[in-house]
Amino acid sequence: MPPLFRVPRCHGPRVLTGFTLNGYEALFLENEKVRAAIGVGRGSVIQELTYKPRDLDILFKPPQGHLHHTGFIPTSHDERTYFDHHAGGWFECFPSGGPAVEYHGGRLGFHGELWGTPFAVEALEEDEHGCAVKLAGHTHRTPFKVEKTFALNGAALTIDEAVTNLGADDLEVLWGQHPTFGAPFVDPQAYVECAAKSYLESADAREPKPWPQGPLADEDVRRVRPRESRQGKMCFLGELTDGRARLVSPSWKLAFEIGWDAARFPVVWYYENAGSPGLPWFGRAYCVALEPFTGIGWKRPGEKQTLTIPAGQTIKAHWTGRFVET
Numbered sequence: 637m638p639p640l641f642r643v644p645r646c647h648g649p650r651v652l653t654g655f656t657l658n659g660y661e662a663l664f665l666e667n668e669k670v671r672a673a674i675g676v677g678r679g680s681v682i683q684e685l686t687y688k689p690r691d692l693d694i695l696f697k698p699p700q701g702h703l704h705h706t707g708f709i710p711t712s713h714d715e716r717t718y719f720d721h722h723a724g725g726w727f728e729c730f731p732s733g734g735p736a737v738e739y740h741g742g743r744l745g746f747h748g749e750l751w752g753t754p755f756a757v758e759a760l761e762e763d764e765h766g767c768a769v770k771l772a773g774h775t776h777r778t779p780f781k782v783e784k785t786f787a788l789n790g791a792a793l794t795i796d797e798a799v800t801n802l803g804a805d806d807l808e809v810l811w812g813q814h815p816t817f818g819a820p821f822v823d824p825q826a827y828v829e830c831a832a833k834s835y836l837e838s839a840d841a842r843e844p845k846p847w848p849q850g851p852l853a854d855e856d857v858r859r860v861r862p863r864e865s866r867q868g869k870m871c872f873l874g875e876l877t878d879g880r881a882r883l884v885s886p887s888w889k890l891a892f893e894i895g896w897d898a899a900r901f902p903v904v905w906y907y908e909n910a911g912s913p914g915l916p917w918f919g920r921a922y923c924v925a926l927e928p929f930t931g932i933g934w935k936r937p938g939e940k941q942t943l944t945i946p947a948g949q950t951i952k953a954h955w956t957g958r959f960v961e962t
Contacts, residue, residue, distance in 0.1 A: 659704035696818030812929030
């Protein structure tokens, strides 16, 4: 356990604790290149990811702000109330992703339940080379223990994760990371690179298209639309040759690259909101998400979309995110 009182480091790689963000406990990992804010009390969501040489936080912030759950009473209790308390940033979808689902006699809401799970700080490390913090949390409706170690070294943030099924039943999960990037990093010059060969235009599509050719012959689906287009996309990239994707910003001469195990997470959900009308943001959002997942969704007949975690067993995963100057 971390000591009850510790003198924070004032230079070099460091973990800064004892903070709150929007009413939730938070901590910061920081070095000379990167500052990352992690919502300990709210799903271990990465709420800030700033590249210091550009003084640029690349993550999306919801236009209505991030509300504490005690400060708002929803007018309904369906799956879309997730957006009432959307923290933006980089969160995790577990043990389900996408629309609400029936799960072993109960119901899991939009993007599962880990994004709202409180975590506790179990350990932290600091030296001249890097810094790290280990967090642990338990989902409420489902019997999972989730341990996550965030480490910062230079311009790279890594996440080492161990998920344990504490139940007596084998359980399937639709599991994915959900880093969401926002303006000004996202602009009409930005584009996506991914080690994919094909993609589906929607979760219901059956015929894949060659990546990155758009529905029209002259369209490049990698490109981010301008905010005033009032459009968006939700497509699914597959046939990965490597677990690697990046968002490139020529305007900032900077890219952010995500890395993962493509054998376990073989699909990338590619979401774009360029001023899309209607709920939840009524044209006010401008963001892009690149989301490595175990599959496209629960209801794809004949296709394996989920990962099974046997009773009492632990599955580990490793994720990387790094800034690359271009």
